[in-house]
Amino acid sequence: MDKTTAGLNEFLAISVPLTGYPRISLIATGMADAYLSTVRRITGEEMTNEYLTRTAVILDVVGGNEPALDREIRQQLLASLKYGPLTRNIIQMWYWGAWLPLPPAWMAKYGKDHKGNENHFVSPEAYQQGLIWNAMGSHPEGSRQPGFASWSIAPLPE
Incomplete structure (x- = not known):
């Protein structure tokens, strides 16, 4: 298995509860x-593998118990000085298609000398595929237009 696909199942597995979207989406x-x-390029192979191993353990221990999974994600990932910034960046990447800089102190301690820790869209396609558009019931400006006369359809009630 090459580096591109190594860890992809684990990455998708933790991304499901982090985003609230099903794996297929x-x-x-x-x-x-x-x-x-x-994530690999910016945080490094070692940190990425450690993170994916940690998240796999959390998912394995809680099984399908959603309240327990929510609690463990909050306590062991989001509240963690080590895993919290990375977890938040993964969530933001899925929603916005952008990487936001990890704190310099975090990079110095865990990210080593890896490059690319600056604010940037992962790719033009990442902007278009961001989950935020679906969550808002909208479309990315300048792309994936909703269609002719879509303005005449009332928005969905909240």
């Missing part, structure tokens, strides 16, 4: 490989 974006590659 994440795969359908076509961005899973690119997002995992971005």
Whole structure:
């Protein structure tokens, strides 16, 4: 298995509860490989593998117990000084298609000398495939237009 696909199942497995979208929806974006590659490139192979191993353990221990999974993600990932910034970046990447810089102190301690930790869209396609558009019931400006006369259809009630 090459570096592109190594860890992809684990990455998708933790991305499901982090985003609230089913696995098939994440795969359908076509961005899973690119997002995992971005994490690897910026945080390094060692940190990426450690993170994916940690998340796999969490998923294995809680099984299908959603309240327990939510609690473990909050306590062991989001509240963690080590895993929290990376977890938040993964969520943001899925929604916005962009990588936001990890804190310099985090990079110095865990990211080593890896390059690319600056604010950037992963790719033009990542912007278009961001989950935020579906969550808003909208479309990315300048792409994937909703169709002729779509303005005449009332928005869905909240």
